[in-house]
Amino acid sequence: VRQTLFSEQSEFQHVDVIETVPFGRMLLNDGLVMVTERDEHIYHEMMVHVPLLTHPNPRKVLVIGGGDGGTVREVLKHSSVEKVHLVEIDEAVVRACRLHIPQTAACLDDERVVVNIEDGVSFTAKSKEKFDVVLVDSTDPIGPATPLFGEDFYSSVYTCLNDEGIVVAQGESAFYEGEMQSKILTILASQFAATYIYNYTNMTYPGSLWSFVVGTKGLCPLRDFDERRFSRLSLNTRYYNPSIHRASFALPEFMRDKFDSLLTGIQA
């Protein structure tokens, strides 16, 4: 650790930004690594481009959590997107990242972005707007993010989504949080027409193999994936590409055994 740039006890958690040699600047909530400059692109590219290149015409996107801005930055690379609502419960996270991690937060000044400092559960419950894609960019199911792993929240998300809507949520690690993954897939399967799970490699979270869970009203991230749009948009990704898009849905045998009955879409 080179220096501490931000350290504040907010209403919800302890928020720190530190500067490190191997990973650049890092955001920590309650001491847990949320974002590092060196590898944040992997998580953010994988969360965003899979659903946005599956939806035929994503115009309105809702991001729950993700106050660092990395998810919004990737969403804005899609020229079809007209409006992004970011709903972050903790204004200290947004402020810390605006001040010290412009790599992710600079995009929050884009005119298509509305930053709402609000609880994601209440925002979705009362929202009258409809969205094409909802991205649940949450921390672990402890502390302020706990309700984002619940049934009521996903019921509201379903209602917020257009008829072709997709929700993608941060889905923890199969090595350490298999039970949590089962729980969230069970909730998604009870409400959505099709559920999926896809994997990526996380350098800085424990367990290495991390997942995103998906619920759709009918779209399939493999069948409906628009590869030509990937080429057309020049997304300037460093991890995501069409081969990785498809490969990420290949599940190791232990995950297939565990989740097969909960995955109502076709994985490969």
Add this chain to the structure above:
Amino acid sequence: VRQTLFSEQSEFQHVDVIETVPFGRMLLNDGLVMVTERDEHIYHEMMVHVPLLTHPNPRKVLVIGGGDGGTVREVLKHSSVEKVHLVEIDEAVVRACRLHIPQTAACLDDERVVVNIEDGVSFTAKSKEKFDVVLVDSTDPIGPATPLFGEDFYSSVYTCLNDEGIVVAQGESAFYEGEMQSKILTILASQFAATYIYNYTNMTYPGSLWSFVVGTKGLCPLRDFDERRFSRLSLNTRYYNPSIHRASFALPEFMRDKFDSLLTGIQA
């Protein structure tokens, strides 16, 4: 750490076996984690089944390094295999694992296995036997394994391989050892008809995204992959399966940028 079961300074390195709560028993060479009971199957399944299900009829297999026995255990699941030579430079590794990690080492008593306590470079240089598959199950390119990342060694490996031969080698992590990966792929590309690289997730090595490099005299791990043999053999894998086999050759964009010119086979 619960207890230390084995601790010895051999001619080549310090060898320890310790018992831990989260990962079970672990083998460490010079303090670096080599094998853990909890996740060794991922590495060993991925190293072995990709080439053995690509080769049409693997009968003779050479394993360089891998004194823990995990690679040999997976090789022996292939009923076509008649003989496996294990060439481990450090007898202390074999002895420690035979005593304390039977999960990987018990297979070394199989009658098809010959254990050679010898330097892999000299074994391959003077070998008169020919092999269908050579697996270079080495530690990092520091200490005793350094020559296993060199040109002379791969020249001998080429000569040891039958006309349809394949070599697969532990290929480090793209996040931390991109230069080393370039170097070994350059060596392979100078000698073999086709080179490939494939990835897997490593829970206990730094960097998470680890690779195997491949050289073949013509076989292609995607085109020549015999999926029906996978079903017939009942390999009882917990990570590897045909979807993962194919998906492992999908490279993140930064790896494709870096290695494209060195990968003379078709990756996807």
